Amino acid sequence: PIPETIAITHEYVADCCANRPSIRTAPAARHPHVNAVAVSERPLAIDDAQGHPLFAGFEEDLDASGVRAILAVTIRLAGQPIGFLSLHQCEQPRSWTQWEIDVGQSVAEQAAVAIRQAELYREAGESALRSALVNQIIASIRRSLDLNETLQVAVQELGRALGADRTYFRKLVGDEFVVVAEHLSDPSLSVSHIRTSMNDYITTSLLETHRTLLVDDVPGLIDAHPDLAAAAALRARGDH
Numbered sequence: 001p002i003p004e005t006i007a008i009t010h011e012y013v014a015d016c017c018a019n020r021p022s023i024r025t026a027p028a029a030r031h032p033h034v035n036a037v038a039v040s041e042r043p044l045a046i047d048d049a050q051g052h053p054l055f056a057g058f059e060e061d062l063d064a065s066g067v068r069a070i071l072a073v074t075i076r077l078a079g080q081p082i083g084f085l086s087l088h089q090c091e092q093p094r095s096w097t098q099w100e101i102d103v104g105q106s107v108a109e110q111a112a113v114a115i116r117q118a119e120l121y122r123e124a125g126e127s128a129l130r131s132a133l134v135n136q137i138i139a140s141i142r143r144s145l146d147l148n149e150t151l152q153v154a155v156q157e158l159g160r161a162l163g164a165d166r167t168y169f170r171k172l173v174g175d176e177f178v179v180v181a182e183h184l185s186d187p188s189l190s191v192s193h194i195r196t197s198m199n200d201y202i203t204t205s206l207l208e209t210h211r212t213l214l215v216d217d218v219p220g221l222i223d224a225h226p227d228l229a230a231a232a233a234l235r236a237r238g239d240h
Contacts, residue, residue: 002029002038006084017090020066031058033072038081043073043104048093069094071101073108077116085111133161151181159183166191172198 006028013020028034033054037044047069049055055062069089074081085108087100137157144150151169159167166189168182179192196203205213215221 002034002081004029006034009083017066020090021064023065027058027061032056033058033070034084037072037084038074040074043071043101043108045096045101046070047095050093066090068092069096071096071104073104075108075112075115077112082112082115137161148181152183155181155183159185165189168192170196177203 004027005025007025008023011022026034033044033046036054046052046054049062049068049070065088067088067090069092071087073085075083075085085104087104137154140153140157141150144153155167155169158164160183164183165185166182168179168191170177171180172178175198176195177198178195182190182192184190202213
């Protein structure tokens with residue numbers, strides 16, 4: 001889905017427009033022009049944006065920017081839009097030539113290749129870092145033959161490596177989970193005194209999906225689904 005706004009991350013401004021106010025974000029999801037560019041397989045060239053139906057409702061923004069002509073093309077990876085390349089002509093209309101349109105298309109395609117290469121490089125670096133971290137944790141764990149000490153070392157190493165405020169292991173005792181090892185950035189964050197049912201939201205999700213559970217915004221999740229608060233005890237534990 002197209003976000004409400006799109007950050008302008010890289011920009012070239014000609015000397016004639018250097019004194020114009022800098023725009024760091026542009027409207028996206030609600031803007032007909034952005035949506036039209038996103039679904040187009042080819043660059044979208046507009047010779048005169050004034051009065052153009054794709055800018056209906058955004059005339060004030062258009063007047064403030066001084067933009068008259070626009071050539072825009074979507075940057076895609078695996079067929080999915082990941083960004084936009086836009087060329088603007090200010091003050092007066094411009095008749096975009098086929099050569100200019102083709103150049104815009106070629107640059108967008110090369111940008112997609114460069115972005116993918118950068119992602120592969122980043123992924124390779126993260127994979128190497130992850131392997132080194134796992135090997136370090138395994139080496140620390142193997143130094144102990146006591147299960148409780150092993151679990152404590154594991155949560156400490158993982159918590160420190162990831163900069164987590166709280167990391168812990170839970171063990172099923174009867175029909176409740178009990179914390180058997182935890183690493184804390186502050187002692188007040190301890191949840192060792194809290195016992196949870198095996199039917200709580202987190203455990204149920206793990207058992208049903210067999211996948212890692214990721215919650216980026218716990219308060220937001222509870223606000224959206226108030227019924228989870230009692231079932232999961234999320235607010236009390238602050239699980240992430």
